Amino acid sequence: MYDSLLAFGEWLETSPMAYAVVEWDLLSDFCWVGHFFGFFLVVGTSVAVDIRLLGLGARRLTASELAEQLLPWTWIGLGLAVLTGFLYLTPSAWIFFRSSFFFTKLLLTFLAAVSVLLIQRNVRKWDQQAALPPQAKVMAVISLLLWISVLIAGTHVPVQTCF
Numbered sequence: 001m002y003d004s005l006l007a008f009g010e011w012l013e014t015s016p017m018a019y020a021v022v023e024w025d026l027l028s029d030f031c032w033v034g035h036f037f038g039f040f041l042v043v044g045t046s047v048a049v050d051i052r053l054l055g056l057g058a059r060r061l062t063a064s065e066l067a068e069q070l071l072p073w074t075w076i077g078l079g080l081a082v083l084t085g086f087l088y089l090t091p092s093a094w095i096f097f098r099s100s101f102f103f104t105k106l107l108l109t110f111l112a113a114v115s116v117l118l119i120q121r122n123v124r125k126w127d128q129q130a131a132l133p134p135q136a137k138v139m140a141v142i143s144l145l146l147w148i149s150v151l152i153a154g155t156h157v158p159v160q161t162c163f
Contacts, residue, residue, distance in 0.1 A: 009093035018090040027087075034084035039154075041077025043147050045070040046116050053119070053132060053140035063136070064127040071120050078113060101156035108153055112146035119143060 012018060021028050051057040052066045061069075089096045096102045119139050126136040 005097055006094065009097045012090045012093040015090060017087060018093075021087055022091045031084045031088040035081055035088055038077045038080030038082075038084060042074050042081060043151070045074040045077065046112070046143060046147055049116075049119060049123075050140040050143045053123075053126075053136045055132065055137075062127045063132065064124045067120060067123045071116065074116055096157065099157055101153050105150055105153040105157055108146055108150045112143060112150055115139060115143040115146055 021031060048058065048070055049063070049067050052059075052061070052063050058066050119136075122136070122139070126132050
């Protein structure tokens, strides 16, 4: 399977997408900035909802009201981060595909996105109770820890060297 992944990486590196990212400065800049902007949008909105679930912020709104306002932006940010991140890795896919931190970041990002989805699905039910249940707070802590882990793993992913 690893050989197939490396073959896919080689194909990506020779694709028109990779060529475009390398040759068009504006596109490479868009990928770089778009990835970080999208990622920080995901993390920022998720953390705001997590902090509200922990009872530490945005007390003027219920947790479900805050989640309703912010979580659509979370998914927009995730889409932007995934799209631009994929474009960003195409010229040097072999560097990324040989990094355990890259795959760790992908796995942690997936788990963090699942935690956001679980919070989004349950926040209305939690708000209907007299007080937020312990389950909500546990989910918020798990979400926070996952996003912090994604950030840490991301700092160890190799920086693309082709630009």
